[in-house]
C-alpha cells in the first residue's frame with residue numbers, strides 16, 4: 071500500500087496510506103492555513119506513527135533568519151486510534167497537537183524555546199481551533215492503547231471486574247513484576263489485585279485487537295526525516 075496523493079498546501083510531507091489518515095492530513099492542512107501558519111517558511115511533516123503510546127506529539131526545529139522563523143514542524147499521530155474513535159481524534163486530537171505547534175512557532179518568533187506545556191496560552195489556541203472541545207493535557211477518547219503496550223512486551227493482567235476493561239497491561243519491568251507478585255497492583259473499581267493472565271487465556275477482543283494492530287504495523291510505510 072503506497073502513500074496517498076493528497077492535494078495539500080501547508081503540509082509538505084506525510085505518510086498517509088488510508089482514507090482515515092488522508093482525512094487527518096487534510097484537516098491538519100486546513101487548520102494550519104486557517105490559523106495563518108507560516109508554511110512557506112516552516113515545512114510541515116505529518117507522520118502516522120504506530121509505535122507511540124500517546125495520541126499525538128510534535129517537534130519544532132526552527133531558527134530565526136532576519137526576524138522570521140524558518141524550520142521544520144514534525145507532527146505525529148497514533149493512527150491505531152483512528153480506528154477506535156475517529157470523531158474524537160478528528161475533532162480534538164488534531165486541535166490539541168496543532169495548538170502546540172502554533173504556540174511553539176510563536177515562541178520561536180520571540181526567540182523563546184518550545185514549551186509543550188498545557189498552559190493557558192495553549193488552551194486558548196485549542197479553543198480558537200475548536201470551541202467545542204475541552205483543552206485537556208490528554209484527549210479523552212475511546213482510545214485503547216493495550217495492543218501497543220502488549221506489542222512493547224507488556225504483561226497482560228486481569229482483575230475481578232469481569233468485563234473487557236478488567237484486562238490491563240503493565241510494563242514488563244522488575245518493579246511491576248515485583249508489585250504483581252506482592253499483590254500491590256489493585257483495580258480501583260473492584261479493589262482486587264491484578265493477576266497475570268497467560269496469552270492463551272486472554273479475552274478474544276484483546277487478541278483480535280493485537281492482531282489488527284500488527285497488521286497495521288506491517289503495512290505502514292515510514293520515511294526518513296525531511297532535510298533542507
Ligand SMILES: [Zn+2]
Pocket residue numbers: 166170186188207
Ligand atoms: Zn499535549
Ligand SMILES: [Zn+2]
Pocket residue numbers: 229230231232236257258259260261262
Ligand atoms: Zn476490577
